Structure formats: C-alpha cells, structure tokens
Amino acid sequence: MKILFVCTGNTCRSCMAEALAGRFLEDRFGNGGDIKVDSAGLAVSPGEPASPFAVEAMGWKGIDMSDHRASMLTADKVRGADLILTMTRGHREQVNNMFPGHAEKVCTLADFVAYGSDVPDPIGGSLETYRECARVLGEMVSRALDKLK
Secondary structure (H helix, E strand, C coil): CEEEEEECCCCCHHHHHHHHHHHHHHHHHCCCCCCEEEEEECCCCCCCECCHHHHHHHHHCCCCCCCCECCECCHHHHHHCCEEEECCHHHHHHHHHHCCCCHHHEEEHHHHHCCCCCCCCCCCCCHHHHHHHHHHHHHHHHHHHHHHC
C-alpha cells in the first residue's frame, strides 16, 4: 500500500506527515512493513527545502527532515497511490478537479481518522505553531496507520 500526503507547497504539513508516518512505520515494523509513504504539493517550487521551522519541529521529535525537497503532485503520483490524504477539504477538491477518476482514494486526513477538521497551515507562524502542527499531525497519522493495519 502507498499513502500520499498532499498540501499546498510540500514544505510544511505534507512533508511533516510523511516524515512522521515513516518514523511510526519504522518503529512498528522495522522497515515500514508493506506501507510506503510519500508527499507532494499542489503549488510547488520543485526542489524547495522544507520550511526551517518544519525541519526544527521534526528534529524536536527526533526526525531528520533536512534532506526533504518539495515535489509537485503529478498524475503518476496519483495513479501510484492507494490512499491520498490531504491536509484540507480544499486540497481534496483541488486533487479531485485536477485528477478526475480517483475520488474514491482521496480523503482529508482529518476525515479519514475522524479527528477534528482541516490541518491548519503553519506557514508564517512561530516555531511553537509548527510544533503544535507536528503534534496534531502525529496524532492523526498514528490513527491513520492504526486504521490501515
């Protein structure tokens, strides 16, 4: 199974969700088991690094995200994913509009795990804002993986 996390720029939320999922899978199954994770954005400057605060917030959790580079959501990524988890309802709608015919595998992360609502964008916020986003993402991603196993 392949899970694809999607946000706007792939420099904050979706890459943090990918990093958290990778760590949780490694902790639970050694090599991640049969679940693979990836992330992408809808409005990306390809190759852009993760936000410095996103890197620092993940470092606070013991996860090194310094080598992350943003990538654009493509038709190949959509086709290759079994589950696409977006950070907002707007992202979900945009994915469905850009890539019709895949709606059955596109869901917001919050709806998938019945937890709160859209994941707020920390861009422009403080380090504490990013840490709070990472905390919420950690809870949601953990629930998502539990639901899949």
